[in-house]
Amino acid sequence: xxxxxxxxxxxxxxxxxxxxxxxxxxxxxxxxxxxxxxxxxxxxxxxxxxxxxxxxxxxxxxxxxxxxxxxxxxxxxxxxxxxxxxxxxxxxxxxxxxxxxxxxxxxxxxxxxxxxxxxxxxxxxxxxxxxxxxxxxxxxxxxxxxxxxxxxxxxxxxxxxxxxxxxxxxxxxxxxxxxxxxxxx
Amino acid sequence: xxxxxxxxxxxxxxxxxxxxxxxxxxxxxxxxxxxxxxxxxxxxxxxxxxxxxxxxxxxxxxxxxxxxxxxxxxxxxxxxxxxxxxxxxxxxxxxxxxxxxxxxxxxxxxxxxxxxxxxxxxxxxxxxxxxxxxxxxxxxxxxxxxxxxxxxxxxxxxxxxxxxxxxxxxxxxxxxxxxxxxxxxxxxxxxxxxxxxxxxxxxxxxxxxxxxxxxxxxxxxxxxxxxxxxxxxxxxxxxxxxxxxxxxxxxxxxxxxxxxxxxxxxxxxxxxxxxxxxxxxxxxxxxxxxxxxxxxxxxxxxxxxxxxxxxxxxxxxxxxxxxxxxxxxxxxxxxxxxxxxxxxxxxxxxxxxxxxxxxxxxxxxxxxxxxxxxxxxxxxxxxxxxxxxxxx
Amino acid sequence: xxxxxxxxxxxxxxxxxxxxxxxxxxxxxxxxxxxxxxxxxxxxxxxxxxxxxxxxxxxxxxxxxxxxxxxxxxxxxxxxxxxxxxxxxxxxxxxxxxxxxxx
Numbered sequence: 001x002x003x004x005x006x007x008x009x010x011x012x013x014x015x016x017x018x019x020x021x022x023x024x025x026x027x028x029x030x031x032x033x034x035x036x037x038x039x040x041x042x043x044x045x046x047x048x049x050x051x052x053x054x055x056x057x058x059x060x061x062x063x064x065x066x067x068x069x070x071x072x073x074x075x076x077x078x079x080x081x082x083x084x085x086x087x088x089x090x091x092x093x094x095x096x097x098x099x100x101x102x103x104x105x106x107x108x109x110x111x112x113x114x115x116x117x118x119x120x121x122x123x124x125x126x127x128x129x130x131x132x133x134x135x136x137x138x139x140x141x142x143x144x145x146x147x148x149x150x151x152x153x154x155x156x157x158x159x160x161x162x163x164x165x166x167x168x169x170x171x172x173x174x175x176x177x178x179x180x181x182x183x184x185x
Numbered sequence: 186x187x188x189x190x191x192x193x194x195x196x197x198x199x200x201x202x203x204x205x206x207x208x209x210x211x212x213x214x215x216x217x218x219x220x221x222x223x224x225x226x227x228x229x230x231x232x233x234x235x236x237x238x239x240x241x242x243x244x245x246x247x248x249x250x251x252x253x254x255x256x257x258x259x260x261x262x263x264x265x266x267x268x269x270x271x272x273x274x275x276x277x278x279x280x281x282x283x284x285x286x287x288x289x290x291x292x293x294x295x296x297x298x299x300x301x302x303x304x305x306x307x308x309x310x311x312x313x314x315x316x317x318x319x320x321x322x323x324x325x326x327x328x329x330x331x332x333x334x335x336x337x338x339x340x341x342x343x344x345x346x347x348x349x350x351x352x353x354x355x356x357x358x359x360x361x362x363x364x365x366x367x368x369x370x371x372x373x374x375x376x377x378x379x380x381x382x383x384x385x386x387x388x389x390x391x392x393x394x395x396x397x398x399x400x401x402x403x404x405x406x407x408x409x410x411x412x413x414x415x416x417x418x419x420x421x422x423x424x425x426x427x428x429x430x431x432x433x434x435x436x437x438x439x440x441x442x443x444x445x446x447x448x449x450x451x452x453x454x455x456x457x458x459x460x461x462x463x464x465x466x467x468x469x470x471x472x473x474x475x476x477x478x479x480x481x482x483x484x485x486x487x488x489x490x491x492x493x494x495x496x497x498x499x500x501x502x503x504x505x506x507x508x509x510x511x512x513x514x515x516x517x518x519x520x521x522x523x524x525x526x527x528x529x530x531x532x533x534x535x536x537x538x539x540x541x542x543x544x545x546x547x548x549x550x551x552x553x554x555x556x557x558x559x560x561x562x563x564x565x566x567x568x569x570x571x572x573x574x575x576x577x
Numbered sequence: 578x579x580x581x582x583x584x585x586x587x588x589x590x591x592x593x594x595x596x597x598x599x600x601x602x603x604x605x606x607x608x609x610x611x612x613x614x615x616x617x618x619x620x621x622x623x624x625x626x627x628x629x630x631x632x633x634x635x636x637x638x639x640x641x642x643x644x645x646x647x648x649x650x651x652x653x654x655x656x657x658x659x660x661x662x663x664x665x666x667x668x669x670x671x672x673x674x675x676x677x678x679x680x
Contacts, residue, residue: 023190026360035357059459061353061452062542283587389590401581
């Protein structure tokens with residue numbers, strides 16, 4: 001079973017990102033579950049969402065405490081949220097930032113694999129949200145597909161098209177751009 | 186059949202849509218709201234040919250369902266927690282009036298302390314209202330149970346509740362097979378009421394009955410609930426033949442040779458099955474008996490499992506001040522006049538949405554094995570209580 | 578057949594409550610003096626047993642021309658169902674209803 005935890009702020013689309021990954025994985029034959037942290041979310045407040053994928057039926061019905069992947073939509077969260085909590089030894093961190101993976105690794109003070117993507121630039125380039133408040137979730141989903149190797153670009157774009165409420169093509173393009181521009185040291 | 190990744194509330198809304206109710210009356214409450222939002226949308230875009238009645242309270246929602254159902258149509262509503270509590274009086278009325286109304290309750294804790302998260306206190310408190318109660322463990326089951334519940338309810342003329350856990354199912358997306366309308370129609374025929382109010386034919390429902398006549402009406406409810414036990418088995422089997430997913434009063438998981446069996450209702454049972462496999466990998470014979478139907482109570486299935494097990498643990502996600510949890514006391518009640526003689530330990534856990542992880546369940550199973558060998562030291566124990574003891 | 582077998586699954590009355598001839602419960606009978614009655618309909622509104630109906634024409638036609646212009650209906654007591662509670666007499670603003678002992 002693969003467990004993914006998304007960190008974002010209300011309005012950035014972390015919950016939808018967790019669902020897009022689940023829908024794409026389901027189309028590739030995985031059993032899936034996706035859910036938000038069971039709290040009371042508001043725009044701007046820290047949001048956590050989860051996705052589980054497995055080749056066997058998923059029976060575990062609780063929140064995720066030891067993820068295989070941590071996906072960070074907004075580095076502003078690093079000051080207030082322990083984003084790496086419980087991350088497995090073999091775990092991977094995907095961060096939306098314009099910094100290099102090496103710089104990000106130093107900031108996070110972790111020995112886990114760190115991968116970066118400038119999802120904000122990709123979102124602005126594809127006119128998603130406003131430049132003050134870009135919606136970065138579809139770019140981050142494309143990046144996740146790339147770094148995890150779990151989802152094809154095709155099924156990821158299809159899932160983005162299905163779930164994005166507006167600007168479906170732009171969102172799919174953002175996912176594709178991120179798929180191609182994700183950096184690992 | 187379409188496979189879709191949807192939430193538990195999406196599954197319940199689709200189950201209701203496929204059962205084709207003619208009237209839906211509901212009042213929103215977290216975490217039920219998205220069920221009725223989806224149904225309201227289906228009614229407004231013509232996907233569902235029904236009247237959606239907006240009401241000012243849950244009490245009125247059930248009153249509207251009762252009145253509508255009395256005219257001879259299928260009705261549906263959904264609620265949760267305090268909303269269900271406010272419905273209490275009318276829940277009693279629905280069963281006494283023998284109206285096969287089907288509703289979904291999203292299991293949520295009662296306040297105070299104010300909580301929006303999962304536990305079973307709200308529905309357990311409605312145990313004696315004469316409603317059939319199904320506790321589901323997955324989104325698929327949430328959808329299936331509504332269709333199945335209409336068939337059972339309309340056979341025995343009692344209302345039925347499909348119960349899903351707050352957030353753990355209601356707001357969690359899972360893969361769900363959404364059956365075709367024709368398949369559902371072949372399984373669930375149009376509603377044929379035993380009696381109905383027609384324009385121009387005045388009738389009075391729920392009239393006064395004197396003390397010398399009352400008991401027999403209640404006896405008939407009790408007979409119907411007993412009959413429901415067999416109807417659920419038959420209809421559950423028939424459901425399996427039609428849709429490929431069979432349901433009973435309970436789901437047994439590796440109970441055949443289990444030394445300890447944990448009895449659970451709701452989605453925690455699903456996690457517990459995962460833990461049973463972990464225990465089995467270590468050679469520990471554990472099993473799970475998931476209660477799907479709490480009303481009627483599956484006492485025969487419990488007696489059967491108790492015949493070969495060494496100890497039964499009962500997981501209650503609610504409590505009845507004074508003597509543990511309701512499922513715990515009912516399991517013990519079911520065993521008292523049976524051949525089985527084995528210890529039963531009642532665990533109270535997961536109240537107010539406290540997360541039940543595989544780790545917590547593992548500790549419960551380990552405690553069950555310890556109690557099997559060393560005796561039950563505490564008949565009713567609160568699991569994970571932050572009392573500084575470090576026990577859990 | 579036992580009572581248990583005979584009864585339906587829930588109590589259903591197939592006759593409306595008008596089948597009960599509650600007029601026999603009366604001790605005092607309300608009588609409307611149509612000359613005094615202004616057809617204000619307050620008695621009709623207040624009757625808790627819906628035992629006052631509104632009729633027009635014939636003996637119920639108002640003699641007062643002003644009233645006649647305003648309304649053509651008059652309150653009429655349904656003595657089959659009137660229990661003689663006296664609420665109509667009590668509420669009548671012009672004392673046009675007298676309670677008279679039965680028998």
